[in-house]
Amino acid sequence: MSKDLSRVRNIGISAHIDSGKTTLTERILFYTDKIHAIHEVRGKDGVGAKMDSMELEKERGITIQSAATYCTWKDIDINIIDTPGHVDFTVEVERALRVLDGAVLVLCSVGGVQSQSITVNRQMTRYNVPRIAFINKCDRIGANPAKVTDQLRDKLGLNAHMMQLPIGLESDLAGVVDLVTMKAIYYEGENGENIREDEIPAEMLAEAQEKREAMLEEISMFSEELMEALLEEGDIDVQLINDAVRKGTLALEFTPVFMGSAYKNKGVQALLDAVEQYLPCPTDVENMALDLKNDEKEFVVSNDPEDPLIMLAFKLEDGRYGQLTYVRTYQGEVVKGGTVYNNRTGKKVKIGRLCRMHSDEMQEIDSCGSGDIVALFGIDCASGDTFSASDISCSMTSMHIPEPVISLAVIPVDNKAQINMSKALNRFTKEDPTFRTYVDHETGETIVSGMGELHLEVYVERMKREYDALVEVGAPQVAYRETISQRAEFNYIHKKQTGGSGQFGRVAGYMEPLEEGEYEFVDKIVGGAIPREFIGACDKGFKKSLEKGSLCGAAITGIRCVIDDGAFHAVDSSDVAFQLASVGAFREGYLKAKPVIMEPIMKVAVEGPSEFQGSVMGSINQRRGMIIGTSEEGMYTVIEAEVPLSEMFGYSTTLRSLTQGKAEFTMEFATFKPVPKSVGEDLVKAYQNEKKNS
């Protein structure tokens, strides 16, 4: 099945939490005839919005997992990924952006550009995603789309221009003025499905003309024809304007701004038209893959359905139909019953069933062409795997996955819970690369780690609800790291002679800080001081030592171990002997290399009324935070700071009481930094006590 790719749009809808993007998606599905009734996110009808398919999402009114859906608007096929708004789940946003060609940035007309919008925008820029903005909730008290557009320019640095003007605001919102066609558009009928075009209200005409001129002047930079037409001062063709806006949007140099209220059924259809007119189709975007046969050289995927298949698995889900793998095809065609090749595992995989997803419902299809987003059944793979036809070997560019920063112990209450918990953890870790789990060998506890308190809380809740795994959780712990701060040498002999065959191995070399990456092993042995067959054992010994540092028991990262000398015994040397020799060598070198404890530092943004600026800054200061800067805009101030995660537990309560509940904050992982001496000493002491008591 080959289809005209210019009629396909793969878009994401991302924004700050509570800016109403799930409601917007719901309306899009309604107007594209995918659903036949509208349910509110926290609706009284108890059905919940279509895209929030998980029970937990419905209960909390937030989107946790992005669900993919598909709809058709004026013969354009639109694949939509509804993405979560909370910063703890941004890996979902990032994964979605990796596979999408364009995005709608949803903003609240009252809240405007908030800190999460800045994060989302930065991610969109990282993946070169062209975007259009939709200012939602224009029916709310205090709605001010012009101010939000200014913020898009000032805070996000986007060349944003209003393509519409609101007709009335707050409870008087009636429709919008389209600055391209210079018509007033009203949304009538029970669900705003009847669109009525009319003349622009007389009192708005002057403003509309002024805004239109400013917009035309800006977009004329992208079209010489338009510039000429403007100079001639005649009527300007609508298509000419649309082409210029599209060109600017695709080049990421212009951001058209639309507005309305999804909840009040206003402005959504015009947004869908904008998706069609201004966002890219798969062939407009250049996607790169790495050629594994040619030293990972980058090449551009063709988007041609006739070429060999390349597709990326960007999301896994274990639903009631078995494991679902969401894939995006970049070239070639996937056919039901066909065979594809997993480039990571080297295994051939048969495509059993192929579906289009509509939240948690599905529609089976026989094939899908280039540029599509579909779900496959029963494929064993991990998120981020690239599938291709067997005659090519390639990988789509790797995705940016942040390291987990927080962990907690989960203890199943009984045997049944233990079994269910392992099933659940197995699935969650496959689905979400930022969610990790391991067993602490010393305490025997299962530890889960992730990107924030809420992130882990949601998974614990899902374990209970979906897998009936009742667990008790420990207090959240910060994921500290240990690293070395200078080069140190080691020379260790492991010798054991206690009857039976002995053990002998000598490992010598040095360790040094590694600027990028977690661990590197370098073999500089010459002349067979350590025989080839034992080199692997040395690496293994070092790796084993990295699991737990001697300062506070945290994992060791950022270290390069180099071996350049050693000795062996013809009879007594073995794999085990060299592994143990390396463990000893590591221990010897590690303390000489001045190890330090590193802690995760979070980028925190607190937004609130300016009058509380002093007390908020004080509270950050008390938490060992470093204030980067403050930006004041009239009554509101945003304070940006870097604060150690260990100091941020319970901050929401403190902030609430300091600011009478008027300020809010978001945080995301920034970097790891060495802990101050006094904190380090406390951690070492606590670890030693813990070891003594266990």
Place this chain on the structure above:
Amino acid sequence: MGNDDLIINNPLRALGLEDKAGEGVRSMGLVMARAGLGKTAILVQFALDCILQGNNVLHVSIGESVEKTRAWYDDILSLLTEGERIEMIPGIMKNRMIMTFKESSFSKAVLEERFDDLVQQEIFKPECLIIDGYDFENNDPKSLEELRNFMNDRGLKVIWFSAVSHRSDGRVSEDGVPAPCHDVASLFETVLLIKPEGNEMKLAILRCDSSVVDPKATLILDPSTMLVKKS
């Protein structure tokens, strides 16, 4: 790596600042240029120089975001330290605070209030103040005088301002300080003007407080890095 180990290849040494920003010296400086010629880059170099001498700097940016202002510091510091990663230099960030205002929300009173908040709550005690984007056209010369008094009252060592000059406005002061600062030039000890000349950007020293700038120095701005250097 601490500040002391930092191998600073600082072209600002050309300005003879080494021993100057010491205790007791109070001075106000101004960098002028037409739009887009590198005023912020110069202010950031002054700020970094103050920081490296162990002073706290409050950088007030009017009409610019925290992120952009921070990026200026990162870029210039990376050039000065020949690519050393900024996060490895803990003192720099600790001794700098950025405060941004929208044009409409900035006033001397608000600045004073915020400044006093920082000091009284022992959050940050600035010794140098950078004000980038001050509106000289619409602000009364009197408020500039008040800022000078403010500097003396709060024990600030130095305040640096930036101002945009316009080609169309030919007014100049006696010592050649162009509009809109020609009327208030006497309030500043030092006034520098960025002048494009051919392929070069000259940094003309219009007024000079010998304790801050060596009057005999001839300075240029490297157009590729925006760093000040001796010609």
